[in-house]
Amino acid sequence: MGGDCEGARDNMRIWVARPEPGASRTAIRLRDLGHRPLVAPVLAVAETGERLPAGHFAGLILTSTNGVAALRPDERARFRDVPTFTVGARTGAAARAAGLRDVRIAGGEARALAALVAASLPRGSTLLHAAGAERKAEPAAALAEAGYALSVSELYATRIAPSLPDALLDALGARALDAALHYSRRSAAAAHDLAGTHGLGGAFRALTHYCLSADVAVPLVAAGVAVHFVAERPDEEMLLAGLAASKPSGI
Template identity: 70%
Template structure:
């Protein structure tokens, strides 16, 4: 398949390489650009650190990494956990791929009333903060990065859509799915975008597409890149659909 990877870097290139290894033809053309906000974490003691994306882990200041490296670190999934370990965190616990799973993991690991810090992005959702605060935990949230929508549809994606050279698209976040849809429409290519076979990391990611009337072909039972890529068809006799 000829597949558009719209997620931001650094994840986009990694996903593209995985697609190529599976025999597909990736088009890596991000619609979001991740930038650090320059915000540091409070200089106080915490019982745990919450990371709901690999971008949040990477955006931590070196001094914050050093100071918090030995406390329990709750990562949203395996990829974020791997990044945290690579950055030197010693006690990393991976949830099953979404914010509700992070909240469950914290409740299973730390007593009620524990004070945690959540390293987040500017476009964060209500969870896991809402569930943890309701369960009696104290939570400090700091927005360490922001994902900006690019000014226009990347030329490579526009050209491929216009020429019918794409079969599908992978969507890793609600925001990138919304941005891909909106940018394609703004470029006059909404019809071509809607005709793609869309693969979404979770039901939450699929919401903007479903709301816009775009058919979503596949959502894995559990969020995770392995499960998402497992939903792709095997390359045919010619290697592509």
């Protein structure tokens, strides 16, 4: 267990480190819950300009709303009626809003997405993953193990911010922040490292840290940072519900 927290608090000043546009959406949710967000992304998402390859694909894999946003109008039209498998509900909603009609949503995890594909398409089918340049081994590993051929197009990439904004540095330096929300392993590591670069590693450690999953918490734990709360499944609703947790349930 981690985090020296005496109990749940209202009106917390919370650092939202995730990239846009998700950071602003989260800030709205936090305000609705009575907290004061400080939006300071440590990663920025940019399209690579890569196009989807020609050829027939039995299914389209989407593991992030960034992949949906990077699809060009002609690519959306091309895959309009192709079975589209998304890792979670938010990506699924974005896919439908983009005009994709046959959207099938997994339970928020990459291996669950692979299981959904296996229940929907015959072995040997060729799939296309509209992915980011930085990605995890799943769902590619599970799909390959299940007998599927996967082609990957890197449509977007995330870059670490060169520094933290003055507003965040001032808040950290004054110990005016209560908590930080972490949505990915890479952003958690970047937040930790950037705070240290500015000589504010101690202030960062003193925050109450909330993580979307155990995987997200890995770089913090490796750095000796106590994690107060880890969501049982990688879902924002569960993560935000954890803000009311009176006892640590982290690592």
